[in-house]
Amino acid sequence: MQGVVPEARGEPTAFEDMYRTYYRTVERFVAGHFGHLDVADVMSRTFETAWRRFDQIPIGATRGWLIGVARNCAMNSARQMRRRDAHVVAYTNSVTRWTDGLDRIDVPIETRTALIAAMGALAESDREVLLLATWHNLTGADLAAALGISTSAAGVRLFRARQRLRAAFETEGGEVA
Amino acid sequence: MNDPFSILNQVRAPSDDYLQPGEDQAADDLLRRIVSAPPAPVSSLEERRASRRRRGIVILGAVLVGGVGTAAAATLLTSKPTRVGDISCYSEAVADPAIQVQLDATQKSAVDTCSSAWESGPIAFGQAPLLTECVVSNGRIAVLPGTPEVCALAGMAASEGESAGSGSVQPVSTEAPATVRRMLESIRSSFAGRCLSIDDATLVVQGALEDAGLAGDWTIERGAPLDEVRRCSAPAVDEVRRVITLVAVPG
Numbered sequence: 001m002q003g004v005v006p007e008a009r010g011e012p013t014a015f016e017d018m019y020r021t022y023y024r025t026v027e028r029f030v031a032g033h034f035g036h037l038d039v040a041d042v043m044s045r046t047f048e049t050a051w052r053r054f055d056q057i058p059i060g061a062t063r064g065w066l067i068g069v070a071r072n073c074a075m076n077s078a079r080q081m082r083r084r085d086a087h088v089v090a091y092t093n094s095v096t097r098w099t100d101g102l103d104r105i106d107v108p109i110e111t112r113t114a115l116i117a118a119m120g121a122l123a124e125s126d127r128e129v130l131l132l133a134t135w136h137n138l139t140g141a142d143l144a145a146a147l148g149i150s151t152s153a154a155g156v157r158l159f160r161a162r163q164r165l166r167a168a169f170e171t172e173g174g175e176v177a
Numbered sequence: 178m179n180d181p182f183s184i185l186n187q188v189r190a191p192s193d194d195y196l197q198p199g200e201d202q203a204a205d206d207l208l209r210r211i212v213s214a215p216p217a218p219v220s221s222l223e224e225r226r227a228s229r230r231r232r233g234i235v236i237l238g239a240v241l242v243g244g245v246g247t248a249a250a251a252t253l254l255t256s257k258p259t260r261v262g263d264i265s266c267y268s269e270a271v272a273d274p275a276i277q278v279q280l281d282a283t284q285k286s287a288v289d290t291c292s293s294a295w296e297s298g299p300i301a302f303g304q305a306p307l308l309t310e311c312v313v314s315n316g317r318i319a320v321l322p323g324t325p326e327v328c329a330l331a332g333m334a335a336s337e338g339e340s341a342g343s344g345s346v347q348p349v350s351t352e353a354p355a356t357v358r359r360m361l362e363s364i365r366s367s368f369a370g371r372c373l374s375i376d377d378a379t380l381v382v383q384g385a386l387e388d389a390g391l392a393g394d395w396t397i398e399r400g401a402p403l404d405e406v407r408r409c410s411a412p413a414v415d416e417v418r419r420v421i422t423l424v425a426v427p428g
Contacts, residue, residue: 019208020196028190044207051211063193072296072304101188115181125396125419134185137192148301153398160396162182169181176179 015054019047022063026070029136034074045073064142067132071146101135114174121168126161133158258318258336265319266291268300269400270327270424271407276300282318286310287336291320306413306422310336322424323413324365330411360389364412364421375403378410378423386421400424 023043030042049069050057057065102112119127132138132146144154170176196204264287268276278294288308295305311319311328318336321327328335363385373381382397400422403410407425 013212015212016208019211020198021193023196023201023204025190025193032190040203040207044211047207047211075304076293076296102184105184105187107184111179111184115184118181123395123419130182130185134182135188135190137189148296148304149398157396157398165181165185174179174181176181 037077042074046070061141061145064138064145068146114172117172118168129161258312266294267321270321270323272331287318356389372409395419398422
């Protein structure tokens with residue numbers, strides 16, 4: 001495999017390897033959550049930050065760290081566009097995309113309806129942590145890096161969000177086994 | 178299996194696919210452009226060394242101003258910055274933060290300038306908390322996490338500069354719903370002039386959230402633990418994430 005960075009002399013550098021490993025993941029995250037912004041600009045800012053801070057990326061949490069930086073770059077872009085509701089828009093869009101994904105699994109229609117309503121009833125901060133943990137499969141240090149908080153704080157935030165999801169699910173008529 | 182989280186867990190985004198060279202011209206161009214840029218002006222090691230040097234200076238200041246800061250909390254002092262060429266972004270609302278980043282002043286407000294240090298490093302990689310512009314005794318601008326009271330608590334004056342009225346420096350956003358504004362005002366008045374333990378502070382914030390009917394929407398997080406110098410808790414409010422972080426301040 002030949003890299004595109006001249007200094008690599010035919011082999012990808014560590015940065016290029018990281019870039020190529022996670023580019024599609026970050027692109028999916030940005031396009032999925034912040035498709036109403038300039039995705040190419042957010043991608044550019046994200047990996048520019050990664051280049052500048054390459055030696056500070058937490059070991060074992062690269063994916064979460066990149067998603068966290070992409071999220072912040074997108075929020076900055078949104079602020080510049082005076083889109084103060086960007087966070088709400090981002091995770092509302094994501095719930096729509098995620099609910100489409102429910103069609104792929106075997107879930108009774110009543111359960112599906114209750115789950116969609118429950119997700120819609122949650123605060124966006126809860127939806128965010130739930131979607132990062134499930135749709136994006138971020139756990140532990142990755143989830144913490146994405147949220148920019150400690151691993152224990154991320155665990156607590158996810159735990160509380162799960163509790164509120166469960167309560168909202170029951171309120172919406174879902175049956176918890 | 179009807180646990181809603183377990184159902185959520187079955188719906189996943191596609192896993193990571195390695196981007197092959199030549200597969201996406203725009204992605205390859207971006208990579209080339211990024212790696213051809215000059216390296217960052219200050220290496221992380223140098224920055225950490227500089228931070229340590231700065232920290233050595235401000236720890237002395239903290240010892241001197243700790244008691245004064247507490248007394249000053251009730252009567253918030255204000256001042257205009259006189260040295261506006263650079264801005265210090267503090268990681269904590271104390272005179273001797275773990276991280277202190279010196280940034281050149283830009284066209285943006287001091288708060289917006291420091292927001293980037295919270296959002297994309299080196300202070301943190303997350304949503305910036307509520308930030309407040311303060312003025313150090315030497316006339317320099319310092320931006321601390323928290324509401325304007327943190328200036329006095331850290332032994333500084335609240336800024337009268339133009340930046341003080343812009344962006345997230347406002348303790349309560351005018352765009353926030355009335356219930357949120359009332360809740361934040363309630364928290365601010367509960368903390369004013371008091372030195373609360375982390376547990377008492379948590380109870381105060383929880384009570385304010387419950388009184389406002391916002392307990393389900395907002396979360397409380399704990400920052401660094403209190404210690405002998407930073408004996409009091411103060412609330413740092415992030416309205417976007419709906420998080421109130423209890424940070425340690427001198428008392």
